[in-house]
Amino acid sequence: MSLPFKFGKVVEKRFFVNRHFEIDFIKQNILSQINITLISPRRWGKYSLVHIATNELSKANKQIKVCHIDLFNIRTEEEFYKIFADSVIKASTTKWEEQIKLTKLFFKKLIPKLSFGVEESNSLSLSFDWEEVKKDPSEILNLPEQISKKKKIQLVICLDEFQNISHFKYPLAFQKKLRANWQYHQKASYVIYGSKQHMMTHIFESKSMPFYKFGEVIFLLKISNDHWKKYIVRKFKATKKTISSKLASKLAQLVENHSYFVQQFANMVWLNTETTCNKEIIEKSLDQLLNQYEILFIKELDYLSNTQVNFLKALCNDETQLSGKKTISKYKLGTSGNVSKIKKALIDKEIIDQQGKTVIFQDPLFRLWLKKRYITNN
Ligand SMILES: Nc1ncnc2c1ncn2[C@@H]1O[C@H](COP(=O)(O)OP(=O)(O)O)[C@@H](O)[C@H]1O
Ligand SMILES: [Mg+2]
Secondary structure (H helix, E strand, C coil), rough: CCCCCCCCCCCHHHCCCCCCCHHHHHHHHHHCCEEEEEECCCCCCHHHHHHHHHHHHHHHCCEEEEEEECCCCCCCHHHHHHHHHHHHHHHHHHCCCHHHHHHHHHHHCCEEEEEECCCCCEEEEEECCCCHHCCCCHHHHHHHHHHHHHCCCCEEEEEEHHHHHCCCCCHHHHHHHHHHHHCCCCCCCCEECCCCCCHHHHHCCCCCCCCCCCCEEECCCCCCCCHHHHHHHHHHCCCCEEECCCHHHHHHHHHHCCCCHHHHHHHHHHHHHEECCHHHHCCCCCHHHHHHHHHHHHHHCCCCCCCHHHHHHHCCCCCCCCCCHHHHHHCCCCHHHHHHHHHHHHHHHCCCEECCCEEECHHHHHHHHHHHHHHHCC
């Protein structure tokens, strides 16, 4: 029997929990050609949400074609334009004859070289003269709008891990180019999402930045404990096992209702449960999960300075006044200026995140591991 919970891959509808409001909101905005920016820490469910919403839209409406581009491993502007052009053309039609036709129609200055994979069908690939693109990438950036108009479709361009553009040589100039072209698009629309909260917020919420007021900004929240609880109980039942509401709620709460970890932890608990789940099974499963991650966490600590580790200790102990005098002296954090530096470094390393005034661990298991197995011995 396949496992009843799913993590790390695209979650199909049967593994998808709640987010009804967000799905409708995204669908309505796309239908009204309003761009969307979606921000949350990693693995809370941005991709899953966009995937479900755009899938539902394109199924119900043949005019809507969705193009997913992940910037995760794109490090230069040059790579971006290439992947962008390839993906947009492929998303608009699966017929290679038509792909060639569109390419010829809309590239007047840039004249890309076309190549096709031998084995894989639909593997059109464009390459450009970078010196030319550098001067003016408009033909590439306007492809979604041009193709949408020509084919009477609506191309929805989804850009994942958008904060990665910070690796480009001139991120600000790049954003200006995107915005300068995309702001005139009426048929094509954009869903942009990313996980480095402070960076994403800076790009989309600062008045001085090119993407300010580009569209609706959504800060994705966690799925509530109540929804997780019902989902876990239902999945156990469907596979002829039992878990009480109370324990299901406890399960999700132990990993702070973090989407990815709830699904992973629930699988562990389910595997350890023969017929009925109990408290001991939950504890044992948590131990197993921590064992599984232990090497990774130990390595992670290697990259942190002593004061950074001390700061994490303070956080584990739920200290609220992190730059208060008492906390600073208790955890040997130096000065309050130092605390800000530590915080910034840990945010950059994606260990913690700041949400309003509260600082949280990005990975609830790392926090648990520090609490249970590290701080007690140190
Ligand atoms: N709405 C949801 N319902 C159930 N599980 C979810 C949901 N959203 C995310 N997840 C779980 O979290 C994992 C990571 O989600 P993902 O969409 O890739 O996050 P992000 O794009 O924010 O990094 C998924 O593989 C899935 O296990
Ligand atoms: Mg993601």
